[in-house]
Structures are given as structure tokens and as C-alpha cells.
């Protein structure tokens with residue numbers, strides 16, 4: 001007997017990231033090769049966006065994906081999030097020229113306040129939320145703050161792109177296959193302040209610090225390359241990361257649905273690793289049952305790591321203060 005479809009709501013469904021993401025979900029990359037899905041695609045109420053969304057839906061039809069059991073196209077979040085098992089919050093207002101970060105936080109805050117409330121009202125009982133739209137950690141905190149029914153652990157933000165970037169950079173530097181690199185986790189904000197904690201990473205089962213043998217590179221160019229990779233891609237491509245972001249979201253959700261997986265996720269810190277208790281910060285988690293996880297605690301931090309964690313925490317605390325009236 002075939003499984004009940006998973007309902008996946010996606011905001012920003014006519015945007016760049018979704019143009020890579022939706023086809024991967026429908027092909028089975030996110031929930032597995034025998035798991036049917038229904039895509040609930042949400043866009044802004046403008047003709048141009050809804051027309052573009054229709055085009056994307058036509059292409060999804062034209063792929064004849066056996067697992068895609070239905071699509072909902074809507075500009076009404078109450079329809080889009082109805083009974084959703086997963087809500088992928090990709091859509092957000094981009095930072096315009098000359099726009100202050102505080103204004104961006106506030107404008108996006110309004111979007112995520114509304115969406116958090118509606119998801120809490122209409123999504124499925126087992127609802128899970130993954131936030132990609134920037135500033136992702138703070139948007140996730142805002143959405144979670146609106147929920148009365150769904151607990152805070154249901155709301156996660158994506159730092160997996162940063163983890164994947166860090167893994168690739170370590171493999172390149174060591175001249176080994178990517179699969180040799182393990183246990184590289186991202187702490188803090190999805191922004192240039194985030195910290196890829198290289199001390200605990202391994203390459204071929206040995207400490208990455210020993211294999212690489214260049215602490216200055218790890219502390220300097222490595223952290224900087226990972227932190228500023230998004231800007232480097234914009235400079236090269238003229239557009240922000242899209243396919244790699246979609247791929248990271250596939251990894252984020254798939255690993256949260258796969259018991260035993262250990263990976264970086266931004267979650268409510270509850271004071272772990274010295275973060276302010278109420279911010280959403282990247283840290284290592286282990287998936288326990290599909291959709292649930294426990295934070296892996298106890299990785300020791302040297303003074304350098306502590307100073308990096310303090311800086312990224314400071315940024316998260318400032319972002320929280322900028323939207324305090326919305327929480």
C-alpha cells in the first residue's frame with residue numbers, strides 16, 4: 001500500500017531557490033524514493049509572481065514525477081499552510097540598495113510574524129518548519145514566538161549551506177575526497193559571523209587540525225571563506241546562491257527525517273554553548289525520531305572558539321533587540 005503523501009508548503013515558490021528546490025522535493029530527494037508528496041506553493045499576491053508560479057507548476061507537471069500527488073498554488077497563507085507537515089519558509093524581502101539591516105529585520109519580521117501565527121493555526125499536528133529567508137535565524141525566532149500550539153523545537157533555521165561549504169573547503173585544502181571530512185559543525189548566525197568549529201572536525205578519522213597542519217589558515221582564510229561565500233557567489237554570478245541553497249535545504253530536512261543523523265541546525269539555544277537562551281543559533285544536533293532531534297552538547301571550545309561564539313551571539317542578541325516589539 002502506498003504511503004500517505006507528506007504535505008510540503010513552500011513560500012517564495014516562484015523565486016530562485018525554489019526553482020531548484022521544488023523539483024528535488026518532487027523527485028524524492030527530500031523524503032525518499034517511496035514517499036509521495038503534495039506541494040503547497042505560496043507566493044505574494046501580485047500578478048507577476050502568481051503568473052511565474054503557474055509557469056513553475058507547468059514545468060513540474062511536465063516532469064511527470066510519480067511521487068508528486070498534487071499541487072496547490074496560492075497567495076493566501078491560510079490555504080498554503082493548511083495541514084502542512086513541513087513548511088519551508090524560503091520567501092523573504094531582499095535587502096534593497098541603501099537599506100539598513102534594522103529595516104530589513106523589521107520588514108521581514110512582519111512577514112514571519114504573520115506566517116508563524118498562521119502555521120500555528122492551520123498546519124498539521126506534526127508540523128515542522130524550516131526557515132531559509134534571511135535573516136534566517138531571527139526570522140525563525142519571530143515565527144516561533146507566535147506559536148501557541150507548536151513548541152519551539154518545531155522551528156529550525158538553515159545553516160546547512162555553511163556546513164556544506166566548510167566541508168568542501170576542508171576537503172579541498174587537504175586534497176582528499178569530500179566524504180573523508182566529518183564532524184564540521186556551524187555555530188551561531190547564518191551570516192559572516194557564524195563559526196565553523198574546525199577543532200572537532202575529522203579528515204579520514206584524524207583531527208582536521210593535524211591533517212591540515214596550518215592553524216593560521218583554519219583560523220583566518222578558512223573561517224573567512226566560509227563566512228563570506230555568499231558574497232563571493234554574488235560577485236561571481238551576479239545572483240545569490242540558489243542551487244546550493246536548495247540542495248542544503250534538501251539535506252537539512254532529509255537529515256531531520258533520518259534518525260541517527262548528526263548535522264548543523266539553527267535551533268532555540270536554551271543557553272547552550274553560551275548563547276543567549278532565546279536566540280536561534282546553529283549547533284550540532286542528532287536526529288532522534290523523524291522530525292525530532294537532540295542538541296549534542298559538550299564539545300569543548302578553546303579561547304579562539306569562545307571569542308567567535310561570543311561575536312556571533314552578540315549579533316543574534318542585537319537582531320533580537322531590533323525586533324523586540326514583535327515577539
Ligand code: NAX
Pocket residue numbers: 011012013014015016017018042043044049090091092093094111131132133134135136158159160161162190230240241242245
Ligand atoms: P528570490 O528573490 O529569487 O525569491 C524570493 C521569492 O519570495 C519571490 O518570488 C517573492 O515574491 C517571494 N516572497 C517574498 N515575500 C513572500 C511572502 N511573504 N510569502 C510568500 N512569498 C514571498 O530569492 P531567493 O534567491 O529564492 O532567496 C530567498 C531567500 O533565501 C532570501 O531571503 C535569501 O537571502 C535567502 N537565502 C538564505 C540562505 C541560507 O543559507 N539560509 C542561503 C541562500 C539565500 O541567500
